[in-house]
Amino acid sequence: MKFEHLIEVNDPLNPLMDTITHEQLWRGLVLRAESPKLFVPHLDEVQIDRRNADGFRRRLRYGDLVIEDTVELHRPYVVRYNVEAQKDISKSSLTMTIEIPEPERLYVRFEYDDGHDAATDAANAMYDDFRRSAYQESDIDTIRVVRELAETGRLDASLN
Numbered sequence: 001m002k003f004e005h006l007i008e009v010n011d012p013l014n015p016l017m018d019t020i021t022h023e024q025l026w027r028g029l030v031l032r033a034e035s036p037k038l039f040v041p042h043l044d045e046v047q048i049d050r051r052n053a054d055g056f057r058r059r060l061r062y063g064d065l066v067i068e069d070t071v072e073l074h075r076p077y078v079v080r081y082n083v084e085a086q087k088d089i090s091k092s093s094l095t096m097t098i099e100i101p102e103p104e105r106l107y108v109r110f111e112y113d114d115g116h117d118a119a120t121d122a123a124n125a126m127y128d129d130f131r132r133s134a135y136q137e138s139d140i141d142t143i144r145v146v147r148e149l150a151e152t153g154r155l156d157a158s159l160n
Helices: 022-034 116-124 123-149
Strands: 003-008 045-053 053-064 065-076 080-081 092-102 103-114
Touching: 022 053, 022 065, 022 080, 022 092, 022 103, 022 123, 045 065, 103 123
Parallel strands: none
Antiparallel strands: 003 103, 045 053, 053 065, 065 080, 080 092, 092 103
């Protein structure tokens, strides 16, 4: 399943919506990778290692399920999660890309790829519809949390 969607972060035409900066959005997306428990309440534990300037490796535990992934940071626009095949989990990826079509107008494009071929996708069509919906809700929630963190000053440059 390959799936992508776009979420608007700033709408300059909506006076009720606080505007966040590109830097705040970038810091928020990186924070989602570094501190995923802020964004995923049912995550039990996260361990980060092999950190370098371009990313890190993580080990996430959800009860008995353990997922290892790597996070690539392509400053200041792209955060990419790569999951290698492991036990019952197939290779997959999530790429979050900040798009700025005009000043102060920010979007995040979420791109998912579960690595399956077209035949597998056809066989899993109903399940994939559910996954697309769940991914979209999770991504909307991610942007909501980033906006809340920005409003409280937790994504300001002085804190980094």
